[in-house]
Amino acid sequence: MGAGASVHQAVKKGKSVYTDIHCHVIWGVDDGAETEEETRQMLRAAAEDGISTLIATPHVTPGVYRFPEDVFQEHYAAAEDYIRQEGLGITMHQGAEILYTDITPRLLQEGKVRTLAGSRYALIEFSPTDSWDHISGALQKVFRAGFIPVIAHMERYPAVKGLDQVRELKRKYQALVQINARTLTRKIPLLRRRFFDGLFTGELVDFIATDTHAMPGRETCMREGMTAIGKKYGEETARRLAARPEIILDNGGR
Numbered sequence: 001m002g003a004g005a006s007v008h009q010a011v012k013k014g015k016s017v018y019t020d021i022h023c024h025v026i027w028g029v030d031d032g033a034e035t036e037e038e039t040r041q042m043l044r045a046a047a048e049d050g051i052s053t054l055i056a057t058p059h060v061t062p063g064v065y066r067f068p069e070d071v072f073q074e075h076y077a078a079a080e081d082y083i084r085q086e087g088l089g090i091t092m093h094q095g096a097e098i099l100y101t102d103i104t105p106r107l108l109q110e111g112k113v114r115t116l117a118g119s120r121y122a123l124i125e126f127s128p129t130d131s132w133d134h135i136s137g138a139l140q141k142v143f144r145a146g147f148i149p150v151i152a153h154m155e156r157y158p159a160v161k162g163l164d165q166v167r168e169l170k171r172k173y174q175a176l177v178q179i180n181a182r183t184l185t186r187k188i189p190l191l192r193r194r195f196f197d198g199l200f201t202g203e204l205v206d207f208i209a210t211d212t213h214a215m216p217g218r219e220t221c222m223r224e225g226m227t228a229i230g231k232k233y234g235e236e237t238a239r240r241l242a243a244r245p246e247i248i249l250d251n252g253g254r
């Protein structure tokens with residue numbers, strides 16, 4: 001039984017067990033955790049927040065910044081040791097949050113940029129000022145390179161503002177949509193509210209993730225976000241979103 005199946009069963013039994021596909025929990029590699037103690041604190045908080053599986057997704061910018069791979073591997077191993085020692089019950093996987101650059105599709109194909117947990121799913125980030133043409137073109141190239149793009153915190157990109165646009169990205173490039181849990185715990189600006197409601201009621205959202213960076217400040221809030229979704233869009237929607245990361249874990253899971 002894979003990790004995905006166990007999450008699914010727990011969710012079906014009504015237990016709040018979550019998979020976080022986007023977080024910056026490994027210290028010293030990006031603007032996430034800064035110290036080993038901060039990583040430990042974030043892992044304890046994740047366990048308390050009901051997270052049983054997480055994918056560590058440090059920022060990478062292919063061809064622009066060199067990613068400190070050695071440091072990442074060393075700190076990742078230390079974090080895994082800590083999870084075991086403390087019995088936190090978290091299964092951790094490696095991933096990356098990829099700020100799209102022209103070289104990204106090629107490096108993905110060459111295995112030089114990490115996907116989510118070794119799967120075909122790649123977490124792709126854009127700048128909030130990127131145009132629709134840039135975003136759409138980038139997702140097309142990632143898809144054509146043989147990967148399924150997961151749009152990181154899609155709510156941050158004003159260029160993607162219509163439900164038809166989201167449907168188009170899904171239809172043409174199989175793009176999947178990730179929204180940050182924290183966004184759901186805050187008041188959605190009036191102008192974006194209808195778009196948001198349409199995303200959830202139209203089942204256009206695929207993943208809720210924490211994108212947790214640091215404590216305090218941008219700490220984990222998965223349960224709070226999922227509770228807000230349950231209240232606003234129904235428990236079935238919250239359950240569907242909690243189980244959805246299975247498609248990634250079943251496809252990679254390492």
Ligand SMILES: [Fe+2]
Nearest residue numbers: 022024097211
């Ligand atoms: Fe992030």
